[in-house]
Amino acid sequence: MASINTAFKALCLSLLLVAVSSSPTTELKIFDVQSYGAKGDGTSDNAKAFTNAWKDACAWKGRSKVYVPKGAFYLGGVTFAGPCNCQTSFVIDGVLLAPTNNDDIKKETWVNFSYINYLTISGSGTIDGQGKESWPLNNCNTNDHCPRLAVSMGFDFVNNSRIEGITSLNSKAGHLNFFFVDNFTIAGVNITAPGDSPNTDGIKIGFSSNINISNTHIGTGDDCIAILSGNTNLFIYNVTCGPGHGISVGSLGKNKDEKNVEGLMVKDTVFTGTSDGIRIKTWESSATEIALSNFVYENIQMIDVQSPINIDQQYCPYPPCKKTGDSHVQIQNVTLNNIWGTSMNKEAPWIRIEWFKPKVTDKIRFSF
Ligand SMILES: *[C@@H]1O[C@H](CO)[C@@H](O)[C@H](O)[C@H]1NC(C)=O
Numbered sequence: 001m002a003s004i005n006t007a008f009k010a011l012c013l014s015l016l017l018v019a020v021s022s023s024p025t026t027e028l029k030i031f032d033v034q035s036y037g038a039k040g041d042g043t044s045d046n047a048k049a050f051t052n053a054w055k056d057a058c059a060w061k062g063r064s065k066v067y068v069p070k071g072a073f074y075l076g077g078v079t080f081a082g083p084c085n086c087q088t089s090f091v092i093d094g095v096l097l098a099p100t101n102n103d104d105i106k107k108e109t110w111v112n113f114s115y116i117n118y119l120t121i122s123g124s125g126t127i128d129g130q131g132k133e134s135w136p137l138n139n140c141n142t143n144d145h146c147p148r149l150a151v152s153m154g155f156d157f158v159n160n161s162r163i164e165g166i167t168s169l170n171s172k173a174g175h176l177n178f179f180f181v182d183n184f185t186i187a188g189v190n191i192t193a194p195g196d197s198p199n200t201d202g203i204k205i206g207f208s209s210n211i212n213i214s215n216t217h218i219g220t221g222d223d224c225i226a227i228l229s230g231n232t233n234l235f236i237y238n239v240t241c242g243p244g245h246g247i248s249v250g251s252l253g254k255n256k257d258e259k260n261v262e263g264l265m266v267k268d269t270v271f272t273g274t275s276d277g278i279r280i281k282t283w284e285s286s287a288t289e290i291a292l293s294n295f296v297y298e299n300i301q302m303i304d305v306q307s308p309i310n311i312d313q314q315y316c317p318y319p320p321c322k323k324t325g326d327s328h329v330q331i332q333n334v335t336l337n338n339i340w341g342t343s344m345n346k347e348a349p350w351i352r353i354e355w356f357k358p359k360v361t362d363k364i365r366f367s368f
């Protein structure tokens, strides 16, 4: 990775130097979506204008910025793909409006950033997934042929990048999804959906490393943060979560080809009115042999949380639950330090730990 970064920087820098010698303007070049025909009237489809603005910004041989001014910009599914020539930023001061009908997105992810290095997304704007109409279609617990609803914003193979300031509102499925991402900062983001909206996870992370989430509020109808297979070195700091299902590692163990989760620090975080706070969930009859290790949860406040600490190695949200196999998911070296507050549910314990077999679990250290 380091050598790739160095090569990238060298390329970008040499391009800048070429720009210096061949033209007088070396500063940031702005690509305003309006100059590509985008209209902030809430109804025109702006997918083409946005894609064209992105293509030019990405190909620009110098620092570039795609700019979305104030206004309501309706757009169907879009992919902003790299590789780009230099550092690219995407500044959203307006509102991006998703189609209300999920079928009109025609993609797994509504706004998909992929194969990019050095991307910055920022601004005071909102990406509005307009999920309300789609939420009743989410009946996958009972219907095997349920529609697959779109995630609002996805990052696939995007490295050395950041998102800050943006609000993500009412996604159809998850809000922000990270897949094969390395060195990504999420700061000062606001993620909001009603507490009863199904499957509206705030931040989902898989196969990623060095992710830093800070100063962020997440209130949704599902996990605030879902940490899935194959992650290393995640840092979560000064996050407020609620409503929602807490900060969750898993579920894991159900599918083959899952990888370890190693190195998680959750610090200075407040859970308000969530079903769970700190949560680890693994399936009992696991298909993979993996380890979840080196987790630290520190300085965490619970306010009216139903199940503040819930480590469950017999996770099975709906029947049939096969309770015969061996769990091959080991949980190792988890530290819970300075966790306090109030719990909602008189029947549920403050700390619930369902080991599948004590043997497969290393050690958990508590200090309150
Ligand atoms: C995002 O776009 C890339 C490039 O077209 C594609 O390979 C990838 O599957 C898309 N990801 C999602 C989750 O839609």
Ligand SMILES: *[C@@H]1O[C@H](CO)[C@@H](O)[C@H](O)[C@H]1NC(C)=O
Pocket (backbone or CB within 6 Å): 001, 004, 082, 083, 115, 116, 117, 157, 158, 159, 180, 181, 182
């Ligand atoms: C980003 O990092 C991932 C994993 O470290 C790697 O697979 C991918 O090729 C990188 N993408 C870019 C655009 O450099």
Ligand SMILES: *[C@@H]1O[C@H](CO)[C@@H](O)[C@H](O)[C@H]1NC(C)=O
Pocket (backbone or CB within 6 Å): 005, 118, 159, 160, 161, 162, 183
């Ligand atoms: C991580 O990404 C940032 C840009 O967001 C960059 O400045 C920094 O050098 C990267 N760190 C590493 C270790 O590559």
Ligand SMILES: *[C@@H]1O[C@H](CO)[C@@H](O)[C@H](O)[C@H]1NC(C)=O
Pocket (backbone or CB within 6 Å): 167, 169, 190, 191, 192, 217
């Ligand atoms: C987050 O955004 C929602 C919707 O725009 C707003 O109601 C709420 O006040 C915001 N919360 C924070 C903490 O900024």
Ligand SMILES: *[C@@H]1O[C@H](CO)[C@@H](O)[C@H](O)[C@H]1NC(C)=O
Pocket (backbone or CB within 6 Å): 185, 187, 212, 213, 214, 235
């Ligand atoms: C995470 O990001 C925050 C805000 O940008 C910064 O203050 C903090 O030092 C970073 N932490 C790590 C471990 O990178």
Ligand SMILES: *[C@@H]1O[C@H](CO)[C@@H](O)[C@H](O)[C@H]1NC(C)=O
Pocket (backbone or CB within 6 Å): 188, 214, 215, 216, 217, 238, 240
């Ligand atoms: C924590 O995050 C909030 C935004 O959610 C911000 O207003 C506050 O300044 C942050 N606190 C610290 C200590 O960084």
Ligand SMILES: *[C@@H]1O[C@H](CO)[C@@H](O)[C@H](O)[C@H]1NC(C)=O
Pocket (backbone or CB within 6 Å): 263, 264, 293, 294, 295, 296, 333
């Ligand atoms: C346990 O996890 C902590 C925090 O990640 C780490 O510093 C420590 O080295 C780990 N201990 C072992 C024995 O792996």
